[in-house]
Amino acid sequence: MSVVTKTYQAPPFCEREILRYAGCKTANEETLSLLASCLEEVKEKLVYKVCYREFSLRISADICDFGAFRVRSTHLARNLAGCEKAIVFAATVGVEMDRLIAKYGRLAPSKALVMQAIGAERIEALCDAFCEDIKQEKRTALKPRFGAGYGDLPLDTQKQIVAVLDCPKRIGVCLNESMLMSPSKSVTAFLGLTHTVYATSAQKCVFCDKKDCGFRSEQ
Amino acid sequence: MNFSAYLKKNIVYLDGGMGTLLQERGLTVGERPERWNLTHAETITEIHKAYFDAGSNVVCTNTFGANALKFSETELEEIIKAAFENAKTARAQSIAPQEKFVALDIGPSGKLLRPYGDLDFEDAVALFAKTVRLGVKYGADLILIETMNDSYETKAALLAAKENCDLPVLVSNAYGEDGKLMTGATPAAMVAMLEGLGVDALGANCSLGPKQLRGVVEELLENASVPVLLKPNAGLPRSVDGKTVFDVTAEEFSDEVAALIQKGVRVVGGCCGTTPEYIRMLAEKAKEYTPVPVLDKNITVVSSYTHAVKFGDxxxxxxxxxxxxxxxxxxxxxxxxxxxxxxxxxxxxxxxxxxxxxxxxxxxxxxxxxxxxxxxxxxxxxxxxxxxxxxxxxxxxxxxxxxxxxxxxxxxxxxxxxxxxxxxxxxxxxxxxxxxxxxxxxxxxxxxxxxxxxxxxxxxxxxxxxxxxxxxxxxxxxxxxxxxxxxxxxxxxxxxxxxxxxxxxxxxxxxxxxxxxxxxxxxxxxxxxxxxxxxxxxxxxxxxxxxxxxxxxxxxxxxxxxxxxxxxxxxxxxxxxxxSAPITIEPTNAEAFKSELQRAVIKGFKEKAGAITKELLNSVPPLEIVNQEIIPALNVVGEGFEKKTVYLPQLLMSAEAAKSAFEEIKSAVAGEGSKSVQKATFVIATVQGDIHDIGKNIVKLLLENYGFDVVDLGKDVPIERIVETVVERRAPLVGLSALMTTTVPAMEETIKRLRIAAPWSKIVVGGAVLTQEYADKIGADKYAKDAMETVRFAERAFGKFSRKGLSPQGNKLDE
Incomplete structure (x- = not known):
């Protein structure tokens, strides 16, 4: 199965989520107007691109064997346990988001902060939209998505992911020396296809061990 | 005949897809196709020959990703050498009658250039130059730079080709469904830049089928004064029973592309999903066509990384x-x-x-x-x-x-x-x-x-x-x-x-x-x-x-x-x-102005804070405005932040309002010989390998507000540069930021080196992954959990230079 590239329409914006990423528990009038002006500027400038590939999966102990490549990680093996198939995907909202963040990083850090938060919310929203799409298309349930750098899954698994998905060519996502992606508002992850129904992203914090996280959702 | 002469008078047929054909022949996921030049020379030769037999004038070497980032220098040379041997063997074996050329194929580096990636422009030029020199050495007739989705990288590759050979250079970009490159350039912008750099032909390939690329091609034809090239995919890939199929047949493909030849396209071929059959049909259909002459469009035009600006009516x-x-x-x-x-x-x-x-x-x-x-x-x-x-x-x-x-x-x-x-x-x-x-x-x-x-x-x-x-x-x-x-x-x-x-x-x-x-x-x-x-x-x-x-x-x-x-x-x-006056201010006496300034800073009204300060400067000394109004207002917000009644965006809006007030003060005293003399210098940087700078920028803004002379070295800063700057400025304060666990070692190393070269400096660290424990372990003087804490630390470390003494406009300290 080869790499599939998809472009999505903008998923609905969630202002509450953006404010959470910006470190705001409540927002006063000035903050809301700041948010509104940032949203206005961002709206037409983003792209919503995903490329993905489906793999047959064999797990033995801490080795996840995707055929084309193998990954050693106890946490990933646990996450994908019971799945015969998994999707590896990469998603991005494009380089324009980085330009806006950089621009306001220079000119108005308050806007940079909000742009940064919008970028975080956008890429998560895109991943959610993609997962929902896959669920429908494959008529299956999904394991919570699992990215390089989570638990004991080494960050440099990124190299393999970016290579097997041909990311630079497909959606313009490249890796730098520190294994970070550019554009920065990009995500790669493993997605186990399963028959058991797991958490939706709205409850994602419930499944995370990092109890002291500043962004922990209070649901 | 050489390629340039041939291009002048003829429609040029390039080859079609390579990658998809290799996959059919067993190339596995993630495997580097370029290595097949060595390991599967016969397969590669056979594909090249099939294209020549189908009517291609040009086959492109199997060197799309052959660059020094992906291969060692020795292997790179072996690959390129073998790639040319394969293409030339195919040329010798094919008895098809048309003129035949071999192009050095150059694809993107796989890295994004600075500032949004980490590949420096000159490094990109040097990288492509290596591939170009090897291509020349092994006998390229021309160079095809293709599938580039970033204008800056395209420029680097074309410049490298131009600086290292006299061969004709064709450049082809990958445009998206929006008709633009991934980094934003329109076809007209690419024409302006590429023609400026002396390209021999330019165009579009990959990403889409011929139908979807039609708009792009029309824009290229309208603007280009050099031949236009088109090498589309066989439509979009779909998965059928686990196999990849493309949705445009050879019949449809050749119809579409032939129609565009009649519109003026002069160099044609296929990309992903196309096969020798696609090229054969296309060459057959366009056999009788007269090439549309390439005319100078006589457009005076400049461009940015997104668009072209024409000097016209x-x-x-x-x-x-x-x-x-x-x-x-x-x-x-x-x-x-x-x-x-x-x-x-x-x-x-x-x-x-x-x-x-x-x-x-x-x-x-x-x-x-x-x-x-x-x-x-x-x-x-x-x-x-x-x-x-x-x-x-x-x-x-x-x-x-x-x-x-x-x-x-x-x-x-x-x-x-x-x-x-x-x-x-x-x-x-x-x-x-x-x-x-x-x-x-x-x-x-x-x-x-x-x-x-x-x-x-x-x-x-x-x-x-x-x-x-x-x-x-x-x-x-x-x-x-x-x-x-x-x-x-x-x-x-x-x-x-x-x-x-x-x-x-x-x-x-x-x-x-x-x-x-x-x-x-x-x-x-x-x-x-x-x-x-x-x-x-x-x-x-x-x-x-x-x-x-x-x-x-x-x-x-x-x-x-x-x-x-x-x-x-x-x-x-x-x-x-x-x-009319930019902003009207209600109160008319200085006292009222003052409280109005404090309110503007607290509320984060940027323009207003600037405007009031400008007025106030007529009657109140700059230092008094700073110490009596701006700093107290900032403190109100800062304390609110510490007590968690004020959130980060509000803190920043206030800081920006204060900055705009300081900006007025700076303008008023600029050139009066009051350049900062005794402000404490604070060198700040995001450490090597890390590109996250929002936190660092926030700290910088606040420090500036509180009067520190901030030297911002930016992000991904080499250890040497930080050390050199701290020594050179004899900076008493250094702030280092890191967001990722992977870059904390760079922070630790920076601290070690600072301890030797600049033992006087106090080092404060911050960033998402840091904790007090981590900070102690790597030997920092202080872990600051947020920007306000950094400010407080800096002020304490410089007890002698009290807040009152540190005025951003550079007035003398009153200790």
Missing amino acids: SPVLIGERINPTGKKRFKQALKENDINYILSEGVEQQERGVHVLDVNVGLPEIDEPEMLKTVVCELQAVIDLPLQIDTSDIAAMEIALRRYNGKAVVNSVNGKKESMEAVFPLAKKYGGVVVALTLDENGIPENAGGRVEIAEKILKTAERYGIEKKNIVFDTLAMTISADTSAATATLTALKRIKNELGCRTSLGVSNVSFGLPNRDAVNSTFFALALENGLSAAIMNPYSADMMKTYYTYKALKGLDENCSEYIEKAASFAAVV
Whole structure:
């Protein structure tokens, strides 16, 4: 199965989520107007691109064997346990988001902060939209998505992911020396296809061990 | 026959897909196809031969990803050598009758260039240069740079080809469904840049099928004066029973592409999903077609990384504000390396509606080439307007043109032999529209005739350098009428004659005309109108002048250049607003102003804080404004933040409002010899390998508000650079930021080296992954959980320099 590239329409914006990423528990009038002006500027400038590939999966102990490549990680093996198939995907909202963040990083850090938060919310929203799409298309349930750098899954698994998905060519996502992606508002992850129904992203914090996280959702 | 000669007279057939065919033959996921040149030489040769047999004039070597980032130098050479052997064997084996060439195929590096990735432009040029030299060594007939989705990387590759061989170079970009490159460039922008750099043919490949690329092709054909190339996919890939199939058949594909040949495309082939069959059908269908001649479109055009700006009927506004001449505050920014100030001038002018930004950073005491390079790179990182490189320093001009992501305006050349000999070779190599001043060794001719003669001389010389008339824009030199009242007439007459008799575009530095007169805007805007009527194509002007903008919009409306006068109507409302006072402030006495200033800072009203400060400066000493009003207001917000009643965006808005107040103070005292003398220096950086700088920028803003002399080294900063700067400035305070666990070791190493080289410095660390424990482990003096804590620490560490003593405008300390 080869790499599939998809472009999505903008998923609905969630202002509450953006404010959470910006470190705001409540927002006063000035903050809301700041948010509104940032949203206005961002709206037409983003792209919503995903490329993905489906793999047959064999797990033995801490080795996840995707055929084309193998990954050693106890946490990933646990996450994908019971799945015969998994999707590896990469998603991005494009380089324009980085330009806006950089621009306001220079000119108005308050806007940079909000742009940064919008970028975080956008890429998560895109991943959610993609997962929902896959669920429908494959008529299956999904394991919570699992990215390089989570638990004991080494960050440099990124190299393999970016290579097997041909990311630079497909959606313009490249890796730098520190294994970070550019554009920065990009995500790669493993997605186990399963028959058991797991958490939706709205409850994602419930499944995370990092109890002291500043962004922990209070649901 | 060589390829260039063949291209002139014929439709050229390239080959089709390689990757998809290799996958069918067993290439596995993630495996490097280039290695197959060595391991599966016969398979590669067979595919090449099939394309030659199908009618391809050109096969591209299997070297798409053959670069020194992906292979060792030895392996790279082996691969490229084998790739050419395979292609040439195929050529020798094929008995098909057409002319046959072998192209060195170059794809993207797989890295994004700085500033949004980590590959430096010059490193990219060097990387491609290696591949080019090997291609030349093993006998390439031409070079095909393809599937590039970033204009900057495309420039690096083309420049590398041009600097390392004389072979014809074809460049093909991957456009998305929106008709643009991934990093934003339109086809017209790519045409401007690539033709400027001397490309032999240009076009589009990959990503989409021929139908979806039609719009892109039409835009290329409309703008290009070189042959246009098209190498589309066989539509979009779909998965059927686990196998990849493409949705456009050879029949449909060849119909679509053949139709575009009739529209003018001269170089055709296929990309992903196409096979020899696609090429065979296409060559068969287009066999009887006469190639559409490639005509010079005679367009005077510049470009940025997103779009092209044409010098045509509608006047081009070139913002003149990025220039230190006569601006104390700007000079100070240059001396202090305050790039943000310069960027804000750029953004502001863009908001006012200019189309191009003039960039002049010449000042005797600074390193102009270095500064111009920095400013050009910073501007093109965040502003999508084409730039006008304005310098008389040839080294600075070259480095700026080289780094520029597009085709720039070059300001300027003149009729002096020395000037033309220096500027024209640069314009030829890097491309650009050159502003030519009608003066020479004998000065500026007083009458129009003399200026036209110089223009003719410049055109002749330019031609010898291979620079076409369309790439010269004449400036007939606006001189002040206060010295000679016939000056404007001479300028306008010369302008009109150059336009009508020589058929050239023109430009003027409009504001010069009023030098020495009162109410200069009135003179400038009327002169501007006259110049436009005499055929002016572009004006270097002040977009903050309401009069100038009125003239511009009115002229367009009157000349039928503004459909339904809609632009005029939209702007008309703002004409009045610009003339009136920018912000009205209710209270009228100083005391009321003061509390109003505090409120503006606390509420985060940026413009208001600036405006009130400006008023206050008339009656209150700067230091008092800072210490009695701004700092106390900041403290209210800072304490609220610490108590978690104020959140980060509010803290930042207040900090920005304070900054705008400080900016007024800075402007007021700029040039009064009060350059900061005793402020504590705080060197701040995001450590090597880390590119997250929002947190760092927030800390910087707050520190500046509290009066520290912040030296911001940026992100991904090498250890050496941090150490050198701290030593050089003898900085007592250093702030290091890291967001990722993977970059904390770089932070630790930086601290170690600072302890040896700068034992006096206090080091504070912060960032998402850091904790007190981590900070202790790596030997930092302080872990600060947020920006306010850093400020508090810095102030405590400098107890002696109390907050009162640290004033941002550089007044002396009162210890």
